[in-house]
Amino acid sequence: MNDKQLQQWVEEISLRSFGVPFRHQARFNGRLRTTGGRYFMKTHHIEINPAQLEAYGTDEVEKIIKHELCHYHLHLAGRGYQHRDPEFKALLKKVDGSRFCQSLPGQAKRKSLPYRYRLACSDCGMEYLRKRRVDPDRYRCGRCRGVLKLNML
Structure with a gap:
């Protein structure tokens, strides 16, 4: 899947799940390591981790896209778009988005440093x-x- 196909997919999910069009840019970012996606408040663009698509398929990535679209639509509407906001949690549950992305296979879990x-x-x-x-x-x-x-x- 390339960026153009991702853009169409995000626009389709936005219309189907939220009833509002996505009017900004969506793209893959292969440099993402610990997150499934990002929403940028200044530009309103969305980035998705392509490793999530390779590891878990389209169903999991669609949930990540819905998560980022919750940030997007709530921010543009001037409502609570942060993870801790009740509006964000309610919308995420309504559209069946994922709260957290799955960790990628083969990636070591973070360990706390011993006392040094x-x-x-x-x-x-x-x-x-x-x-x-x-x-x-x-x-x-x-x-x-x-x-x-x-x-x-």
């Missing part, structure tokens, strides 16, 4: 484990207000 840094109090010995590096000069010990030293684990 330890802040140790020089007075009482209290330790604070951190995943990200912090500036110890900006903080003091919560127990005794002592000076903290940064160590890598």
Whole structure:
């Protein structure tokens, strides 16, 4: 499927499911990795991840398109278009769009970083484990207000 066919497909889904025409541009973006699609608020264009089409077929991509069209139509109507808005959730349920896209096969799941840094109090010995590096000069010990030293684990 190419961008022109995707454009026609999005226009057809918009008319069929929402009853309102899609008047902007829809295209594939092969650089998308963790998302099924994107809606751009400034240009009102929609991008779809082609890997979702290859992995899960047209049914799953149609749900992703409906999700992005919910953002599109609600934003243009001046109503709640964000994921947390009740109007968005209700419209998404009404048109049977997907709330989240499926993760692509072969893609490793994100793992949280193990603790890489330890802040140790020089007075009482209290330790604070951190995943990200912090500036110890900006903080003091919560127990005794002592000076903290940064160590890598």
